[in-house]
Amino acid sequence: MTSSTTAQITMYSTPWCGFCKRLKSQLGREGIALDEVNIEQDPAAADYVMKVNGGNQTVPTLLFADGTALTNPSLAQVKEKLAAQP
Secondary structure (H helix, E strand, O other), X not given: OOXXXXXXXXXXXXXXXXXXXXXXXHHHHOOOOOEEEEOXXXXXXXXXXXXXXXXXXXXXXXXXXXOOEEEOOOHHHHHHHHHHOO
């Protein structure tokens, strides 16, 4: 689990998700901090992911500081979202 008190992003993921690993690596290279939550070990996190994804446990799901979420976004989408936040 990556954790930072300055993280503006929470990434909901699973250990076996290739898309999660790739995005986490890309964000790390860009110096973008995140908190990571394994939905297989946190039932509340799994419920949240299902709530924002029409009942599906789709990962990675990213929650931003403004309360909005993106599902399986590209690095460019994440950077654009962060740039738009106050």
